[in-house]
Amino acid sequence: MRKNRLPALLLCTLLCLAGCGGQGRQISDAASPPPSGAEITPAEVTETAAQTESYTRSTPISAVMSDPAFGDYGRLIFPANTGYWSGNTLEELHLTWYSHVDPDKTVEIVNYMKARAEAGETIFYDIYTEEEKAADPAKRDTGLFFFRGEPGAKFAVCNAGGGFAYVGAMHDSFPHALELSKKGYNAFALIYRPGAQTACEDLARAISFIFAYAEELQVDTDCYSLWGGSAGGRMAAYLGTYGPAGFGGDDLPRPGAAVIQYTGHSEYSRNDPPTYSCVGESDGIASWRVMEQRLAQLSALGIDTEFHHYPGLGHGFGLGTGTAAEGWLDDAVTFWEKQMEG
Template sequence: MGTALRANSFVAVLICIAVFLAGCIAYMNSIESDTDFKGEETTVQTNQNDTEQYTQDTEISDVINDTAFGDYGRLIFPVNSSYYSGDTLGELGLTWYNNIDPDKTVEIANYMKSHAENGGVIFFDIYTDEEKAADHAKEDTGLFFFKGNPGERFAVCNAGGGFAYVGAMHDSFPHALELSKMGYNAFALIYRPGAETACEDLARAISFIFENADELEVNTDCYSLWGGSAGGRMAAWLGSYGTAAFGEKDLPQAGAVIMQYTGHSEYSQSDPPTYVCVGENDGIANWRTMEARLNRLNELGIPTEFHHYERLRHGFGLGMGTVAEGWINDAVNFWENQMQ
């Protein structure tokens, strides 16, 4: 009995030792495996950050052809490449524009790439495939979305370009990005050349946003229309005449129009509240013409605000590093006053 008991005890001890050693080996393997996995993941992530971040030295063509953007990357810069110059983001130049900020260009490109790669929808078609097949020019249209707070009001930003091209990277993307940082939902429209077609595209864009307001998580009350140069005319025309005048449903009027550097002189008694800013050295849009229009709106009892800046030329965009820097805050305050 004693010998058998000792034998059984010895076997039990051996089994315990074997189980213990197996557990230790499994544990060590799991640690090594976990360490290897985490190390690989960290390395991949670091490499992705190193390779995916755009810089001022990034080729414009690399942004256009980046797979993160699918087939709409070509719309980030003017479709007609003759209207921009430079090979890299830092060298970007746009016809009729001044004070282009390379840092802002890089920030916008990285914002778009980051959101697109993380599953965010940053671009919407405003025309159906059938409509684009019937009019191929509509293939070069759409809305870039800079999302703000869910349920917040929206703005549509329209770049200029003499109705020949769309200078969005300097004249609407920066505005939309800053508005989104303030919590507002901002869209930047890429439209067809020509004053009439551009306004039709803006009317369609407004209709698209209204029709998809729930999915986009936007508040359609007191929305605003923004624009510089030709884009300013678009905003003013839609503000004055409404969406129905350009082939869409009759939708509520914009709560405010924000215009930059355009010699637009038309107005009506039903124009929305209007904010304007322009440089005194603008050789394309005379600041006195813009001031005269606002004076007439003022006489009709329409709220207005006007700013002109010394020595500033046409197409200064956000005016970073100029006497106009910060004007967008004044414009937002003006818009917010109309919400009350």
């Protein structure tokens, strides 16, 4: 297996690639996660956020980013690459290449984050040391947002898309992580460096970080899952094929399941994990036929798969609220839970 290199096919097909070689340092060099603070359940946090309503649709995005509750990482709640999003308020947020951005979900997420942070819980973890960030300043724009589930529950890492040019987390990974936490699972949303190579390296590092600090984070590492849409779907697929070690991470198990939305990724192998995929039939960026063919090829190898395509739906629908895809996340969780039982 080639380490830290994406296959040539990806280099020819992906938008806005920004390759960066070099093997990451081992997770033992990373700073230990800070104390998690008071124990509160996801339901309690959601209820507190609803009661507090610190933010509303009319709240300026800049006010969220600069809120003292979030410290230095508030700027990473929205894309660090400012050329790919617009809007002054939470209601006006627009993300390039994404449809169906839900202002109510945006408000819910930022209120949830604020309530949890003000309750004393750690909601953001650095995955690189200060020394590593000094050597590569781009690593300052990385980290894991933690949507805490039940102590000891399994974990998922959600990876937003953005054409490997930016990270559209507010629509494409934060909502997924929040919903997974409501179901009791521990969910992380990765903020990574744009570029296919660096993104996969950051995901490998993130998985290594979670495994290294599983006891402190109170997560079960068995049969973890990787989730992603668009470019994030490619990340989940590549880490599923090559494992964290394939991109400079620790020698760890591949995921127990991959959940992939709207991506044109076609590469596959016998090593791929069970895979759930969904896409809109009117997606002008990622053809549903490509996804259908890939899952058929995985199935032919004896790998468990599930595929859904939705009429009239375009690219980047996220949770799919109010669309033909609404409820797909429940199906994906059921698919993941099936792998746990196996």
